Amino acid sequence: MDDSDGDPRVSRRGLLRASAGAVALSTVGTAEAAGEGTRGTLSGRCPDATIRPSMGHCAGASTEGCADDHPATIELREAVADILKDRYPDAGALLEAGFKPYFDTLDGDDGGYSHWLHPEYVGDDAVLDPERPESVLVDDDSWRSIGVMFIATRGDEPISPPAVYEAGDGGWDGPPEDDYGENHDADGYGDDHPSDDDHPHDDHHPDGDSDRCSPWHYHAGAPGRLAWWYYRTVYEDAYRDGELAPPCRTPCMLHVWTVDHPEGVYAHDGPPPEYREREPPDDPGFETDSQPGEDELGWDVLPDEAVPDRLPESFSLADGLGL
Structure with missing residues (x-):
């Protein structure tokens, strides 16, 4: 695209992507060139941490018992779909409801969907509650909501998450009681975290329990950790509080996808683009020159009041990691 003087112009989105990719690659390259591998200098304070994306499964996790056609899965997914349809159908409705956007740029990868988190729902008394989803997942092409991500915290601390269903459950019993977090305050992490070399983050599954569906996971890779840190720093003022x-x-x-997904309702990775295709809303729901379905959802299409002072690309993978 050229301006009236013939000088080349680069879109803000292009600059953001380029800078994010350069930051991610330079950080990984620096550590690996020093012979640190994927763990490297992260091993001091955080022995399980990796520079590249990686995940592990939480204590008591099991995916073997999960089935898309189980009554509990069907009921939970329908409950999530109803809430998204009625309250949070698209980015405009999420902004109006108080959700805060996060676009994954720190890892230099464009996944095609974004996470929108609600500060009042993160850390409240509810766990696995479709009416109070901690995060809504939005397709960046259509600007439509395509699922939710539940986060097991109470206050500022992680808690041991509940199973979606156990053996003998004929359906989904609804979210746990409000005092669940008070009685389950362990962090919920499993004992061992696989290295990137041993288990690619999207191929590793926990030892299965065919009588239990509890597909909770955590992230130990730098991009996932920094995404959570960014949310807490920018939207919860954790940095000012000393964290x-x-x-x-x-x-x-835990993800619950309301669009079809080849890996199932609880899949960790996002659905392929062809599974995310939705009819975009006619009205974006906020003041913007961009159009759903034509322009990709990102920081540069949002109104100024919805964009934080510091964007993810202003941080690097080295921030806070001691690199």
Whole structure:
């Protein structure tokens, strides 16, 4: 695109992507060139941490018992779909409801969907509650909501998450009681975290329990940890409260996709683009020159009041990691 004088112009989105990719690659390259591998200098404070994306499964996690056609899965997914349809159908509705956007640029990868988190729902008394989803997942092409991500925290601390269902459950019993977090305050992490070399983050599954569906996971890779740290720093003022470094692991998280997904309702990775195709809304729901379905959802299409002072690309993977 050229301006009236013939000088080349680069879109803000292009600059953001380029800078994010350069930051991610330079940080990884620096550590690996020094012979540190994927763990490297992260091993001091956080022995399980990796520079590249990695995840582990929370204590008691099991995916073997999960089935898309189980009555509990069907009921939970329908409950989530109803809430998204009625309250949070798209980015405009999420902004109006108080959700805060996060676009994944720190890892230099464009996944095609974004996480929108609600500060009042993160850390409240509810766990696995479709009416109070900690995060809504939004397709960046259509600007439509395509699922939720539940986060197991109470206050500022991670908690041991509940199973979606156990053996003998004929359906989904609804979210746990409000005092669940008070009685389950362990962090919920499993004992061992696989290295990137041993288990690629999207191929590793916990030892299965065919009688239990509890597909909760945490992130130990730098991009996931920094994404959580960024949210807490920017939207919860954690930095001002003295929490300077990212946690060694994120809290336990669980996806429920309301669009079809080849890997199932609880899949960790996002659905392929062809599964995310939705009819975009006619009205974006906020003041913007961009159009859903034509322009990709990102920081540069949002109104100024919805964009934080510091964007993820203003941080690097080295921030808070001691690199």
